[in-house]
Amino acid sequence: MKPAAFAYLAPTTLAEALEMIDRIGDDGKILAGGQSLVPAMNFRLARPGTLVDINGVAGLSGISGDSARGISIGALTRHAAFHTPPFSGPLADLLAKVVRNIAHYPIRQRGTFGGSLSHADPASEWCLVTATLGATLHIASLTGTREVAAADFFRGTFTTALQPSEILVRIDLPPLGAGWGTGFYEFSRRKGDFALAMALTALRIEGGTIREARLGVGGVADRALRLAKTEAFLVGQPAHAETFAAAAAMAQDSIDVSEDIHAGADYRRDLLGTVIRRALAEAAA
Amino acid sequence: MSDKIKITLTVNGTAMTAEVEPRRSLADMLRDDLRLTGTHLGCEHGVCGACTVLVDGKPVRSCLMFGVQANGASVRTVEGLADGDRLHPLQQAFWENHGLQCGFCTPGFLMLAAGALEENPDMTDEEIRDVLSSNLCRCTGYQNIVKAVRLAAEVMKAGPAPQATRS
Incomplete structure (x- = not known):
C-alpha cells in the first residue's frame, strides 16, 4: 500500500505549473486535494512519473459572487469551504446541502472542487451540480484560457475534455436568485x-x-x-x-x-x- | 527520481526537519522519520481514519498526503494532546466513558474530534455523529465514542479545570 516512486514538483504560480505539465506531458499528473489520486497511487492503480502539486499555486482558491449574480469558484477551493458558504440565497443553500454528502469531514478538508470535476467520477456531487446548473469551466494552458460548458466537459467515467497540458482553473455557476x-x-x-x-x-x-x-x-x-x-x-x-x-x-x-x-x-x-x-x-x- | 527532499515543519509546536522521498506519506514520515508512532495506519487508502492528524488545524488523512506536502505546515498529532501528565479533555472523556477497547483507532478519533470541536465547539449530536462517521472502530460500537466526544465538548467549553493551574 505504498505508491511507486515519482518526481515531485511544487510550482507557486500558474504559469510555472502550466510550463511543467506541458513539458512532462502524459507521464505527469496534477496533484490537488489528492483524495482520489493518492488512494489510486497507494493501490498502484496510478503510477505517474511526476506529480505537479498545485496546492502552493497562488490565486486558485476562493469563492466570489452571490446567488443573484452567480458565483465563481477557484478550482483549488476545498469542499469544506461550502460547509458555510460566504454568500447567501438559494444557490448557497443548495451547495451547503450537497457538500454534506461528499465523502466525510476530513476528506472535505482536503479535496477540491476542481479536482472533483477533473476526476469525473460518475457519482461525484460537484459533477452533478455543474452539469445540472449549466456551469462554465475555465481551462488554462500555455496557449491561453478556453471556456467549456459542463455539458461538453464530461465525456464518461473518469474522462473529461481536459488535455494533459491543461489545468482547470475556475468554475462559474449561473445565478439561482430569489424565487428559486x-x-x-x-x-x-x-x-x-x-x-x-x-x-x-x-x-x-x-x-x-x-x-x-x-x-x-x-x-x-x-x-x-x-x-x-x-x-x-x-x-x-x-x-x-x-x-x-x-x-x-x-x-x-x-x-x-x-x-x-x-x-x-x-x-x-x-x-x-x-x-x-x-x-x-x-x-x- | 526518488531523490530525497528536505522539508521543515512544525509538529506539536516543535520545529522539525525531515529528508524524505516524495512518495513517503505524511503518516509514514511522522512514524518512521520523526519517530512519532502515535499516529496509526489502518487501511492506507483513506477509508478508516486511524491516521487522522491536524494539518494547519484541519483534520486530514495523513495516508493521503505526502510528507513533502507538509513543508512549512503546522502538524498536530496525538502526542501533542496531553499537557504533560494531564490528559486532554478528549482523552479523559474517552478514558472515563470507555470510548476505546483495543485503542488502535483511538489516535485518529481523538484528532478528528479535536479538529472538529475547534472549528465548531457547539456541534449538535447529529453533527458529532456525522463527523465521527468518517472513522472506523471495530471494538466499541461507536456509542461510547459519541458519548465521550459530547462530554469532552462540554468540558472544553467550560475551560480548563481549576486544578490545572501551573506555575
Whole structure:
C-alpha cells in the first residue's frame, strides 16, 4: 500500500505549473486535494512519473459572487469551504446541502472542487451540480484560457475534455436568485459512500405552478445527466406530488441505468425514481 | 527520481526537519522519520481514519498526503494532546466513558474530534455523529465514542479545570 516512486514538483504560480505539465506531458499528473489520486497511487492503480502539486499555486482558491449574480469558484477551493458558504440565497443553500454528502469531514478538508470535476467520477456531487446548473469551466494552458460548458466537459467515467497540458482553473455557476427553491437527495448504503443514485433540482414556482426547472441525476450512468426533456415537462405543471411522480417516471424511462457490483439496474432504476421525487418535493417545500 | 527532499515543519509546536522521498506519506514520515508512532495506519487508502492528524488545524488523512506536502505546515498529532501528565479533555472523556477497547483507532478519533470541536465547539449530536462517521472502530460500537466526544465538548467549553493551574 505504498505508491511507486515519482518526481515531485511544487510550482507557486500558474504559469510555472502550466510550463511543467506541458513539458512532462502524459507521464505527469496534477496533484490537488489528492483524495482520489493518492488512494489510486497507494493501490498502484496510478503510477505517474511526476506529480505537479498545485496546492502552493497562488490565486486558485476562493469563492466570489452571490446567488443573484452567480458565483465563481477557484478550482483549488476545498469542499469544506461550502460547509458555510460566504454568500447567501438559494444557490448557497443548495451547495451547503450537497457538500454534506461528499465523502466525510476530513476528506472535505482536503479535496477540491476542481479536482472533483477533473476526476469525473460518475457519482461525484460537484459533477452533478455543474452539469445540472449549466456551469462554465475555465481551462488554462500555455496557449491561453478556453471556456467549456459542463455539458461538453464530461465525456464518461473518469474522462473529461481536459488535455494533459491543461489545468482547470475556475468554475462559474449561473445565478439561482430569489424565487428559486432547491432540492438534493442522495442514496448510499453507508454515510459517506458513493451515491447509488442522486438527484439535484432547482424550481422557480409562482402561485403553485412551476415556471422554470433544472433537474439532473448522478450515480446512475457513466456521467451526471441533466434531464432537459423532464425539465421541459415540469414547466407549466402544478408543483405537487403527482407532477413529481410523472417526472420521475419519465426519467426512469429515458435513462439506460448502469449496473455494477453495488446495485443491479432494476434496483438502481427504482432508486432513481425515489431520489427524483424526494429532491423535487424538497425544492417545492 | 526518488531523490530525497528536505522539508521543515512544525509538529506539536516543535520545529522539525525531515529528508524524505516524495512518495513517503505524511503518516509514514511522522512514524518512521520523526519517530512519532502515535499516529496509526489502518487501511492506507483513506477509508478508516486511524491516521487522522491536524494539518494547519484541519483534520486530514495523513495516508493521503505526502510528507513533502507538509513543508512549512503546522502538524498536530496525538502526542501533542496531553499537557504533560494531564490528559486532554478528549482523552479523559474517552478514558472515563470507555470510548476505546483495543485503542488502535483511538489516535485518529481523538484528532478528528479535536479538529472538529475547534472549528465548531457547539456541534449538535447529529453533527458529532456525522463527523465521527468518517472513522472506523471495530471494538466499541461507536456509542461510547459519541458519548465521550459530547462530554469532552462540554468540558472544553467550560475551560480548563481549576486544578490545572501551573506555575
